[in-house]
Amino acid sequence: MYNPSSPYAQEFIDHQEILQSLQEASRESRNPARVAAILEKAALLKGLTHREAAILMDCDDPALEEKIYALAASIKQRFYGNRIVLFAPLYLSNYCVNGCVYCPYHYKNRTIPRRKLSQEEIAAEVRALIRTGHKRLAIEAGEDPVNNPLEYILESIKTIYSVNEGGNSIRRVNVNIAATDVESYRKLKAAGIGTYILFQETYNREQYLKLHPTGPKSNYEWHTEAMDRAQEGGCDDVGIGVLFGLSGYRYELVGLLMHAEHLEARFGVGPHTVLRVAVPYTGMIISTRESARMREQLLHCGISQISGGSRTSVGGYTTVERHDETAQFDIADTRPLDSVVRWLLENDHIPSFCTACYREGRTGDRFMSLCKSGKIGLCCTPNALMTLKEYLMDYASPETRAAGEALIEKSLADIPLERTREITVRHLKEIEEGARDFRF
Ligand code: SF4
Ligand code: SF4
Numbered sequence: 001m002y003n004p005s006s007p008y009a010q011e012f013i014d015h016q017e018i019l020q021s022l023q024e025a026s027r028e029s030r031n032p033a034r035v036a037a038i039l040e041k042a043a044l045l046k047g048l049t050h051r052e053a054a055i056l057m058d059c060d061d062p063a064l065e066e067k068i069y070a071l072a073a074s075i076k077q078r079f080y081g082n083r084i085v086l087f088a089p090l091y092l093s094n095y096c097v098n099g100c101v102y103c104p105y106h107y108k109n110r111t112i113p114r115r116k117l118s119q120e121e122i123a124a125e126v127r128a129l130i131r132t133g134h135k136r137l138a139i140e141a142g143e144d145p146v147n148n149p150l151e152y153i154l155e156s157i158k159t160i161y162s163v164n165e166g167g168n169s170i171r172r173v174n175v176n177i178a179a180t181d182v183e184s185y186r187k188l189k190a191a192g193i194g195t196y197i198l199f200q201e202t203y204n205r206e207q208y209l210k211l212h213p214t215g216p217k218s219n220y221e222w223h224t225e226a227m228d229r230a231q232e233g234g235c236d237d238v239g240i241g242v243l244f245g246l247s248g249y250r251y252e253l254v255g256l257l258m259h260a261e262h263l264e265a266r267f268g269v270g271p272h273t274v275l276r277v278a279v280p281y282t283g284m285i286i287s288t289r290e291s292a293r294m295r296e297q298l299l300h301c302g303i304s305q306i307s308g309g310s311r312t313s314v315g316g317y318t319t320v321e322r323h324d325e326t327a328q329f330d331i332a333d334t335r336p337l338d339s340v341v342r343w344l345l346e347n348d349h350i351p352s353f354c355t356a357c358y359r360e361g362r363t364g365d366r367f368m369s370l371c372k373s374g375k376i377g378l379c380c381t382p383n384a385l386m387t388l389k390e391y392l393m394d395y396a397s398p399e400t401r402a403a404g405e406a407l408i409e410k411s412l413a414d415i416p417l418e419r420t421r422e423i424t425v426r427h428l429k430e431i432e433e434g435a436r437d438f439r440f
Pocket of ligand 2 (some may be wrong): 354355356357381
């Protein structure tokens with residue numbers, strides 16, 4: 001029986017409810033009045049239920065699809081303005097005791113070299129990332145209580161934050177590690193993590209059990225209820241997602257939205273990384289796994305965060321040769337960060353290295369109330385301009401710098417409050433004179 005407030009996976013991700021939602025969707029998607037009413041509700045930025053979103057997903061009229069994409073873009077603009085936040089993944093270790101059949105890190109794979117970075121190697125990787133201009137990382141590691149125990153992850157986070165390269169440092173570390181217990185989430189929170197990210201992979205229990213035959217991850221409940229334990233441990237900024245392709249995308253989308261509804265119902269805090277029209281305030285991320293062309297199309301459908309200049313191998317930022325031997329997946333967009341920044345600028349987006357909310361303690365319900373009231377954009381735009389300015393001063397090529405300066409000049413007019421605009425202009429000048437790290 002579907003119950004979004006239940007702590008039990010089988011109740012907040014209810015198989016029958018997903019099937020009924022999909023059945024209703026195939027019927028109702030042919031009812032123009034119902035579809036129009038759902039679009040009207042979405043345009044009011046109220047979000048959609050999983051049942052309503054499933055109906056939109058079932059519409060295959062190209063004109064209607066265009067309308068949905070345009071709505072997604074305008075909702076993103078309304079909440080976050082023009083900014084696109086940039087980050088890079090950092091792979092710490094590819095040791096893993098799980099048996100996920102789609103991943104090269106699964107424990108039975110003897111054909112790849114196993115590697116775990118030492119603290120010195122992590123510091124070297126971080127220095128290399130800072131030198132390209134990154135301020136925000138997402139660390140990744142396989143699940144292995146012997147090789148990658150929690151203590152290793154905590155020590156690595158400490159190392160990352162301690163690195164200073166030419167006066168710059170990493171300002172936010174997001175963490176993508178296996179489901180764990182409340183006490184461990186408490187320790188991660190105390191270590192100063194930003195978002196805790198855990199992909200469900202697939203919400204379809206039958207598929208899940210087939211694709212995750214062995215290891216701690218083979219326990220569907222343990223994995224699906226992880227975000228509840230993370231919230232209980234104080235990690236109030238969580239990111240969920242699926243690996244589209246493992247099961248039917250319609251099923252996954254409904255499951256994902258039910259997971260978001262559950263986190264809202266139980267903790268009042270929705271997750272990052274679900275879909276724009278249905279969950280308007282959410283942060284949506286697209287990685288370099290997708291091609292530059294696809295990323296460009298998605299930028300116009302409500303994406304708010306992308307990775308750039310990424311390596312998905314352990315030690316990939318400092319070991320150029322043969323790095324793909326330890327890569328978790330192939331990268332389709334191989335452009336360096338400077339090219340990604342220039343491409344965003346050319347597409348009229350503001351590349352942002354902002355980490356302000358996390359550093360101001362604006363997480364959990366504080367972030368949600370600012371976000372849902374539509375006021376977060378008042379911070380996002382000036383913060384994007386100031387962190388872009390830092391990037392232009394410290395790392396950009398001459399062409400990127402010229403394009404960036406022009407966009408900053410043009411975008412100042414988009415800051416609605418005069419006082420905020422004045423402060424931003426002052427800080428931009430101070431950044432030019434060598435000062436750093438201003439934020440709203
Ligand atoms: S997906 Fe994650 S848990 Fe599964 S084998 Fe790969 S690294 Fe391990
Ligand atoms: S102000 Fe907050 S929401 Fe906006 S880009 Fe910065 S960290 Fe993200």
